[in-house]
Amino acid sequence: MHSKYEIDEMISAKAIAARVETLAKEISEHFADTDKLVVVGLLRGSFVFIADLVRELTLPVEVDFLEASSYGNSTESSREVRILKDLRGEIEGRDVLVVEDIVDTGHTLHHVLHLLEARNPKRLMTCALLDKPSRRETDVKADYIGFEIPDEFVVGYGIDYAQRNRNLPYIGAVRFTS
Numbered sequence: 001m002h003s004k005y006e007i008d009e010m011i012s013a014k015a016i017a018a019r020v021e022t023l024a025k026e027i028s029e030h031f032a033d034t035d036k037l038v039v040v041g042l043l044r045g046s047f048v049f050i051a052d053l054v055r056e057l058t059l060p061v062e063v064d065f066l067e068a069s070s071y072g073n074s075t076e077s078s079r080e081v082r083i084l085k086d087l088r089g090e091i092e093g094r095d096v097l098v099v100e101d102i103v104d105t106g107h108t109l110h111h112v113l114h115l116l117e118a119r120n121p122k123r124l125m126t127c128a129l130l131d132k133p134s135r136r137e138t139d140v141k142a143d144y145i146g147f148e149i150p151d152e153f154v155v156g157y158g159i160d161y162a163q164r165n166r167n168l169p170y171i172g173a174v175r176f177t178s
C-alpha cells in the first residue's frame with residue numbers, strides 16, 4: 001500500500017452537477033410511465049451520487065441499497081464480489097435502476113445484475129457516474145454513464161482510497177508520491 005499521495009482534480013463539482021441533471025432528465029423520460037422506480041444504490045461508493053441523482057428525478061421513486069464489495073482496502077479488484085447487505089424490498093415486476101459510482105473491471109455490476117435479474121424485475125437498467133472501459137474484464141456496460149475516464153485511480157464524490165476521501169465534492173485522480 002502506498003503511503004503518500006496527492007489528489008489532482010479531474011472532474012469538478014460543477015461539471016458533476018450539470019451531468020447529473022442531464023442524466024436525471026434522460027432517466028425520467030425513459031421511465032416516464034412507471035408507477036414507482038426502485039433506485040438501488042450500491043454501497044458504499046454510490047451514496048453521494050444517488051443522493052444527488054434522485055433529487056433531480058421527476059418520477060415517484062423508492063430508494064433501496066445493496067452493499068457489494070470486491071476491493072477491501074486494496075487498489076486492485078479481488079474479482080470476488082461479496083454481497084454484504086441485500087435489498088430491503090422486493091423487485092419482482094418492478095422497474096429498477098441500479099446506481100453505481102464507477103464501473104472498473106465490471107465484476108461488481110455483473111454480479112449484482114445477475115443476482116437482480118433472477119428476481120424477475122419488469123425492467124432493470126443501470127447508471128454509473130464513471131466508466132473506465134480500458135479496465136473491463138466482463139462484458140457489462142451501464143445504460144447511463146456520466147463520464148468515461150482513463151485508467152487512473154480516482155477518489156471523491158463517494159469513492160474512497162482505503163476508506164478516505166469519499167467526502168471530496170469533486171472527482172480527483174490519485175498521484176502516488178511514494
Ligand code: PRP
Pocket residue numbers: 042043044045046068069070071072077100101102103104105106107108109160
Ligand atoms: C468499488 C466501486 C464499485 C466497484 C467497481 O467498490 O464502488 O462498486 O468497486 O469495481 P469493479 O467494476 O472492478 O467491480 P468497492 O468494492 O471498493 O466497495 P465500496 O463501494 O464500498 O467502496
